[in-house]
Amino acid sequence: MDKDIHIIGAGISGLGSAHFLKKSGFSSTVYESEGQPGGRAGYEKLEDGYFETGGKNFAESWTHFFEIANDLKMNELDKQHHAFNIIMNGELKTFRKTMGFAEVVTMMKDIGITGSLQFKRMINYKLKHKHQLNFDEGKLLEVEKEYDHAPITEHFHEKLCKGPLRMFSIIMGGAEPEETYYSNLLHIMPFGVGSLRTFSNTIGEFFETLASNHDVQLNTRVNKVLIEDNKIAGLMVENQDGEQRVDASKVLVTLPLHLLPNVIDLPEHVKEAIKLVRYFPVALINAEYESDIFTEDCQSIMFDDSFHIGHCSANRSYKLNSVRFTIAGKKGREALKLSDEELVKLAESEFSSILPIKSPRVRYHVKRHMGGLCAYGANHSQAKKIICDYVKSIEGLEIAGDYLEGHNMGSCLSAAKKAVNNFTQA
Incomplete structure (x- = not known):
């Protein structure tokens, strides 16, 4: 058996695959077009630290992620902020992640009785079926058949869509509610996954150690x-x-799906299936200020669709002077043509209309993810099947990434684990 696997991409899917392969006695070579690992969960090195330029949080239930972190002996973790703040009806509303009676009443006032009941039913359904809401158990297929003929804006109250549901669609996929389908939403909603964590230092250290x-x-x-x-x-x-040819009999492609046609000559029906899986561009701005911008009670803000900012948060709960602005959503995409300095000033201006910035900026960094965040699409399992059936028809080819098992790093590692198992059990 050929135990040498060639992996394309050094993001979480690629490096995670290399880690799992090594533990199974296989060797790998990882090819990365950029000058450092990490992909869309990457980082920017500074003289005295890092800016994290993509995904940095992980949930307690991500067993594959913690398996790698424990193997690397990287166990110093921070909890994420204890509440989320949403601009609803022009006002900033604060909700603890474990909502009490006061928060429930406040949300009911803002999204109405109908929206509140719909939200409650949605959360209960997610919690009840959290282990079956995947592409293996068939539960997502049931949801697709019943709901994916129209986006969530056709199924749920307008105030619910513009408030809490937009928070999930923007953060996870850079998509507006009218671009999101119920199967997508149930898949990405982070209920029942445990508390969110992040590395005390930076995810950049994680990727460098892993690589x-x-x-x-x-x-x-x-x-x-x-x-x-x-x-x-x-x-x-x-x-x-x-350029040179490298002989290989086993290849694992971990690129974002929209880049797959760049490296493989695909049949037309596979190309058409790939087009159904949407990737929406976003920009992530890290900015540091001389003194705190956030407060102990407000460490993140979810903006509504009148802003170019989709959301922002303190980089760590103990670094309230370090802010991550994410430019996302339909209006945010329009701003991506601006220069870096113009984009930062726009973000600061919009942020200050809610929480005034009273401290001079020290430094900033802008990372544009023009390939963007994977937001799936209507009846995603059908497109996925077409893509996976083609891959199965090619001996020695496997794929992994954010379009297979879910959008987050934990799901990327689940896809990586499946690909590795296909190699090791062949």
């Missing part, structure tokens, strides 16, 4: 996966020395 344990070739782009007679035959790889 150091494997053969990761940075600044190396895979231009083409070579397929002959429905079998993997090799790769066309380009680095500073030019």
